[in-house]
Amino acid sequence: MRFLHGGKPSYDLTYDDVYLVPARTDVESRFDVDLAGTDAAGTTIPIVVSNMTAVAGKRMAETVARRGGLTVLPQDVDPEAVARIVSWVKGRDTVWDTPLVLTPSDAVIDAINLIGKRAHGAAVIVDGSGRPVGIVREETCSDVDRFTRLGEVVEDAPVALPVDTPPRKVFDELHTHGSSLALGLDASGRLAGVLTPVAALRAELYTPAVDAHGRLRVAAAVGVNGDVAAKTRALLDADIDVLVVDTAHGHQEKMLNALQAARSVRPEVPVVAGNVVTAEGTRDLINAGADVVKVGVGPGAMCTTRMMTAVGRPQFSAVAECAAAARELGGHVWADGGVRHPRDVALALAAGASSVMVGSWFAGTYESPGDLRFDEHGRPYKESFGMASKRAVGARTSGESPFDRARKALFEEGISSSRMALDPKAPGVEDLLDTICSGLRSACTYSGARDLTEFTERAVVGVQSAAGFAEGRPTPYGW
DSSP: OEETTBSOOSSOOOGGGEEEOOOOOOOOOGGGOBOOOSSTTOOSSSEEEOOOTTTOSHHHHHHHHHTTOEEEEOTTSOHHHHHHHHHHHHTSOSSSBOOOEEOTTSBHHHHHHHHTTSTTOEEEEEOTTSOEEEEEETGGGTTSOTTSBGGGTOBOOSOEEETTSOHHHHHHHHHHHTOSOEEEEOTTSOEEEEEOHHHHHHHHHOOOOBOTTSOBOOEEEEOSSSOHHHHHHHHHHTTOSEEEEEOSOOSSHHHHHHHHHHHHHOTTSOEEEEEEOSHHHHHHHHHTTOSEEEEOSSOSTTOOHHHHHOOOOOHHHHHHHHHHHHHHTTOEEEEESOOOSHHHHHHHHHTTOSEEEEOHHHHSSTTSSSOOEEOTTSOEEEEEOOTTSHHHHHHHTTTSOHHHHHHHHTTOOSOSOEEEEOBTTBOSHHHHHHHHHHHHHHHHHHHTOSBHHHHHHHOEEEEOOHHHHHHTSOOOOOO
16 A cells, blocks of 8 residues: 555544545456455455454354354353354355244244344244245234234245255246245255345355355454463364454553463464554564454444543554554454444555454344344334443453442443444345445455455555545435
8 A cells, every 4th residue: 555645644544534546457347356355364355243242143153254254252252152153153054044933833923023133034934844834024924913823924935945056046036936035945845044136146246254164154252361271272162263362452461471372272273362553562462473463442433442541543544554564574454443434444455454343333233133123213223332331341240249340340431332223225234245345346446456465555545634535425415
């Protein structure tokens, strides 16, 4: 990356302060761009879901890995629960989505409560042997008594195919029958998965992030307190693919000691550590054993660190400086926080990040762990909260004495509850991934880059005023 007018400015920049300049290109199509990550995480798109309790769960991990990204399970999750989640995720199909399953004797209210857990918008009704009877959609449950048995309202599923059917053929069958959901069947005719037309299309456009055994990849985080080596061993025994050693202030002795302890357990597993915002912090973490350094203090939507402490740094400059330092040592950085638009992802990668972490932006999706709620106007939302907030700290310290918990409660930071609305046009995390990847592919073509390494090398960045940023935002006109 280089700046349009020569040397970098004398002040730090965030994403809104900069823009990408188009260059001469021979890249003819956005589909000629390879979005595979450049670090050891094994992603095929440069997106990592942050280890936030309100964002990263098993549904998110499955869905994002199927599209090539990676989800980091939070450090608050008990290792035994992590093991169950990882086993479940790695047992999912790399093409077909996990179905929501009910029986004919279940009630309409059971379907209403379940359908919001997945973006495909339907529950499959199966018999006692697991063979599909039909489907129930949200529309099916409208104007029906909530205690009606599903066997009385179930609809036929006109498209049922073997799970080894190529996605393009599934798409064609759905198009032919005008159906919104295909059922995937195993060799015995039992339900094995579901696929919507757009999911079949995505299966042709994305490459799943898989391990050496062809299973979906998943990461998990560990904190810096307690017996880090023992906690790390438990996570690695659970078969995670990437370990993230995480604390808000990563440039401290406790982190360096924790990182060395984690690194020694199983050196072949990639280790990510953070957070830092300086070249010195980046070098210290890499020298202590990190393959990847997380960059970002204070830019997150749920974070109040900068307002509480004045500590942090504008994210674009932090990523650029830390990425340059990491490259000198053969390491990488993840840009963690401050991403609110697809353009921010492109700018973080232009600055040198190998992947971009997304948190609260993904909280308002079907796949986040929270329950789907509705406001007073009937609009769907989910709740999100910061990992240093009262809500998160309370959960993290539940095993401590009342005095110690009360003492830590005096120093909480972050927002404990925020409504994250589901965009009716993009209610699923895959919808957001489509938007991000589309914008990123186009950014690469504008820069003449065929992959992310070329993108970082070729990107030309200009500095703009607030008015310049405002000019680039769409302004709808009309009466």
